[in-house]
Amino acid sequence: MAKPMTKTQLVAALAEEMDTDKKTAAGALDAITGIITKEVSAGGAVTLPGIGKIYCRERPERMVRNPATGEQIKKEADKVVKMTIAKALKDSVNG
Template sequence: MATKPMTKAQLVTALAEKMGTDKKSASAALDAISEIITAEVSAGGAVTIPNVGKILCRARPERMVRNPATGEQVKKPADKVVKMTIAKALKDSVNG
């Protein structure tokens, strides 16, 4: 098991090798994918990456939370959170 996550530079290098292109093109492709996902999820949509998973934005309602330092109950306003559901194909490849 890897001890450190793959960096962007390592990902760009691996992508360039897999695509058979230079690092500049691979970096541009990675940046474009990132921008598309960000724009779609920010607008309330979802993006499915085949064999990897689904990224979506979910609204959380207003709720009561506790300050761990003081124990005081505080009302936290409604907000949004980004969720990622991992695809079954990726889970199966990791587990078997």
């Protein structure tokens, strides 16, 4: 498996694709990240065309097991961020 792309590499690729400097590309990436974070934190969802949908899902209170001791513990309800991958991206990876 290839190493994941770092933020620096992503900014450089974005700057090249946008035909602009790295500072502008970094600002655009930070703005997108901020918008997604704000929307998902508020309980909404963001669809990135061709990539997927990022959303927040609430998990109910449940019983979990401590792997070290085997003891059952009650875990409070919480929220988890999920992402559904777009069919176009799945097809491009598999095809």
